[in-house]
Amino acid sequence: MSLEALSPDATTQPRGTMADSVYTQLRTAILELRLLPGVGISEAEVARHLGVSRQPVREAFGRLARTGYLRVQPQRRTEVVKISVQEVRNARFIREALEVAVVREACQRDVGELVGRLEANLELQRAAQRTDDRHTFHLEDDEFHRLIAQGAGCGFAWQLIDEQKAQMDRLRFLSLAFGQPAVYEDHVAIFEAIKARDGEAADLAMRTHLGRINDHLVRLRVEFDQYFDDSDAG
Structure with a gap:
């Protein structure tokens, strides 16, 4: 999984909560196909790359799953849903x-x-x-x-x-x-x-x-x- 589409600096902007910032970054990267359909994505890796705790990433993953962009499966990898x-x-x-x-x-x-x-x-x-x-x-x-x-x-x-x-x-x-x-x-x-x-x-x-x-x-x-x-x- 390439996380080059995500910028650690963006999570420091004073706009909403940290979870909002992570969600916006991930949503934009998925929408613009910088995170490609079918690719695996790790909560831990995203948190580490952005320099945040796993909680805001977990919240963002949940919102993206409800939107239909991510498939979150317990004990299995999370993946960007295909179109x-x-x-x-x-x-x-x-x-x-x-x-x-x-x-x-x-x-x-x-x-x-x-x-x-x-x-x-x-x-x-x-x-x-x-x-x-x-x-x-x-x-x-x-x-x-x-x-x-x-x-x-x-x-x-x-x-x-x-x-x-x-x-x-x-x-x-x-x-x-x-x-x-x-x-x-x-x-x-x-x-x-x-x-x-x-x-x-x-x-x-x-x-x-x-x-x-x-x-x-x-x-x-x-x-x-x-x-x-x-x-x-x-």
């Missing part, structure tokens, strides 16, 4: 059902403030795309969708989506190697529909955007077959 094909499909279904409703609701409201926030967000996406900063692009992609939910008065919907998309997030990050331009253009189309308060156009743009994950799944399963778990796929 579940079925869970990716499930997450796409949930996202589409919720986000289409959310974007339609947004178009029924006063969108002035939301438009300003989305414009600023799109600038950050564009800047990240120019430098191929996939970490920042992924964060701003999520922020774009969160802002729409917030602007629609449906912040709770984004919380539900965020809880369900762990497996999809790794696929999304992999796809940024080739998919950033299309994601950005999709976001622009969604933005323009919201700005015009055109619910039908926003509905179509959101469905088109979220539907791309199906094509990405087909492509990435061929290129990175070893990262995927097809056992539950229909």
